[in-house]
Amino acid sequence: MGFDEEWGLLRGQAAERQSTHMQLNGTGDGPLSGPGGKDFASTPAQKAAAANTIETELEPNTKKATDRADETSAAAVKEFDGWDTGAGLKKVMETWDKQVKVLMGRLSMEKGALRGASSLFAGNDQLIKSQFTPLLKPQPGPYASGLDGL
Template sequence: MNQLDGGGGGGPSGGPPSLATAPAKKKAAANTIENELEPDTAKAAKVADAATTAAVGGFEGWATAAGLKTVETTWDSQVKTLLARLASEKTALRSTALTFGQQELDNRARLAGVRPTSRIEQY
């Protein structure tokens, strides 16, 4: 760590590093989270809740019922955390795609305004 790297850069095939983004892929990933992962996770949570509630009723008066209720509370908390994380990732993917797209447009506009000087312009 206390030396220069051996050269070759950090990009693909030892070339120079590059920053590449794929807004369409980010949008597709965000859509997958929204249309598949979030609904399926919420649906699975409801199925588990229903089964656990039925089991708690079946063990009424036993210590097992209290244990199952604790498990259900923990499960619900974990599902909420997971859904919040999925929502956060979805938002980040969409935001990143927009930010990179806007940055690309800004760079193009700036470069379009820069003209190389030529000796022919002196005449």
């Protein structure tokens, strides 16, 4: 058997093993969950806890780590002053500082969004309720259904 024949045989066997059909044997008990899984919803308390974690842990720890890295990098830049390595380290520090500012801004935005989400949802709920309130009140008169005798 030549190479081409053997290669063709092996490719055919591999294609047979890689079947593209799908078989669904069943689903789990209970309702199906969406893309976020069963724990998609969160409570206002969970949002507040996440915002507090950002404020009390992530932001201060990120700041500390950044300051520590800045001190070490600044010392390295001094040591390599006048060398291409020093110039490269200085450029890296500038980029690092920009990225840290973006990260700190993002953390702050997420914290604000988490804290604002509960009040936003509550406000939306009140708005929707106010739109339905006229429909929930009994209407006086012979055509209380609003169908005008139809």
